[in-house]
Amino acid sequence: MPDPRIAAIRESLTTHIHGKPAAIDSVITCLIAGGHILIEDVPGVGKTTLAYALSKALHSDFNRIQFTSDLIPSDIIGVSIYQKPESRFVFHPGPIFANVVLADEINRSSPKSQSALLEAMERGLVTVDGESHPIERPFIVIATQNPVDFESTFPLPNAQLDRFLMRISMGYPDAQSEKEMLKAGALHYDDIDIAPVVEKQDIADLQALAREIFIEDSTYDYIHDIVTKTRDHHAVEVGVSPRGALAFKTAVQAAALVDGRDFVTPEDIRRLAKPCLAHRLRLHERHGFDLDWNAAADLIGDILTDLPQPHQKD
Numbered sequence: 001m002p003d004p005r006i007a008a009i010r011e012s013l014t015t016h017i018h019g020k021p022a023a024i025d026s027v028i029t030c031l032i033a034g035g036h037i038l039i040e041d042v043p044g045v046g047k048t049t050l051a052y053a054l055s056k057a058l059h060s061d062f063n064r065i066q067f068t069s070d071l072i073p074s075d076i077i078g079v080s081i082y083q084k085p086e087s088r089f090v091f092h093p094g095p096i097f098a099n100v101v102l103a104d105e106i107n108r109s110s111p112k113s114q115s116a117l118l119e120a121m122e123r124g125l126v127t128v129d130g131e132s133h134p135i136e137r138p139f140i141v142i143a144t145q146n147p148v149d150f151e152s153t154f155p156l157p158n159a160q161l162d163r164f165l166m167r168i169s170m171g172y173p174d175a176q177s178e179k180e181m182l183k184a185g186a187l188h189y190d191d192i193d194i195a196p197v198v199e200k201q202d203i204a205d206l207q208a209l210a211r212e213i214f215i216e217d218s219t220y221d222y223i224h225d226i227v228t229k230t231r232d233h234h235a236v237e238v239g240v241s242p243r244g245a246l247a248f249k250t251a252v253q254a255a256a257l258v259d260g261r262d263f264v265t266p267e268d269i270r271r272l273a274k275p276c277l278a279h280r281l282r283l284h285e286r287h288g289f290d291l292d293w294n295a296a297a298d299l300i301g302d303i304l305t306d307l308p309q310p311h312q313k314d
Contacts (some may be wrong), residue, residue: 001086002260004233005206006032011054012057016192017050019177023170025258026052026275027142031283032206033254035165035247036121037142038106038279042148042291045170049192050314051102052140059196060099067109069152073116077126078133092126096120097135097201101142114160117141121163139202158238158282166272167279167293194217206257213253214263219311223249229303230281236299238282248276266309274300285298 002010006028013024023039027050030037039047048064055062065076078094095101096117106114120126121141125134143164145156161167173181214224223245231239240248252268259268278296 002258003206005198005202005207006258006260009054009057013050013053013199016053016194017046017086018181019173020050020170023050025255026166026168027140029251029258029272030141030165031058031061031138031140032210032257033165033204033247033250034138034171034207035251036143036163038143038145038161038164038167039170040147040167041143041170045158045172047142047144047170048104049103049134050078050170051284052073052099053192053194054140054142054190055098055100056194057197058099061097061136062100062102063095063098064102064104065095065105067113069108071109071113073113076087076113076116077120077128081131087185091131093133096126097133099136099138101139101141103141105146106143107156109154110197111154111157114156115156118160118163119208130305136200138200138207142173158280160170162241165251168275172208183277210250210254210257212302213256213261215249215253216263216310219264219266219269220249221288222266222307222310223252225302225307226269226277226300229307230277230300233299233303235283236283237282240277244277244280251276270304270309273304 001007008270009028010024013027014021017024025038031054037195042156051064052062065071074094076094076096078097080089080091083090103117120135124137124139125132127133147169162285172178227240227245227248230236233239251272252264255268255272256262256264274297278293278300281296281299283296
């Protein structure tokens, strides 16, 4: 059985995000793994509501950053302002200083602004004027992209993509869930009343538990074999890095905990391989592959099909 704290978060999110159990579990897994998530989907499928509902369920702070072409790094991380009475510069934190940060349409801002997130996402702090400012944990960035409107956008570079533990799509709700939404009527996410179900310390405890989830040697080999195949594949220009492999391992440990187990199974690995690895690949154009994540996800699927699964010991 899942930890009651995980079950409480899942139930809270399911109440407000209809028909999206896989997306909900992906976000919870990223949170417990200490990672960040990129959601690529059309507008109006509940990405913002999911981020907001998560922050409220965790009794934590939420900030939304709308990425636009005129956004500059100080709009994200903050700025030091000279205070005359004190005769010194005082740092005023930007919206990145929150437990749950929604980076909305992240590819609509310049690479310079996108890169302002790098240090925060990697280290959980920002440095301004030579002084480091830590961001309170838990800390998760939920970034979004529109997959059909690329005019005046700046594709995320590999270094930025590598900071995301997962990339997913939410998709449209199933028919029954959408009918229930229609009957209930639309509410702006600010109008949704969500009571906290866990505290910030609970997330820290769950993150510590995830790091202790057992991985058998043959399962480690399976993870390594998948990663190695991405580097050797004829269609791949740049495969999964060692950092990506470590992130993948952390994600499958968190996924096992979310499922209520204290050990990782091959199915955990197969289920998370595409969302954790596909966005880390750079494909060769000359092999006729589209340079998008769908093609990379298909390639990961081929690797999973070709590789034999390890046999779990009783």
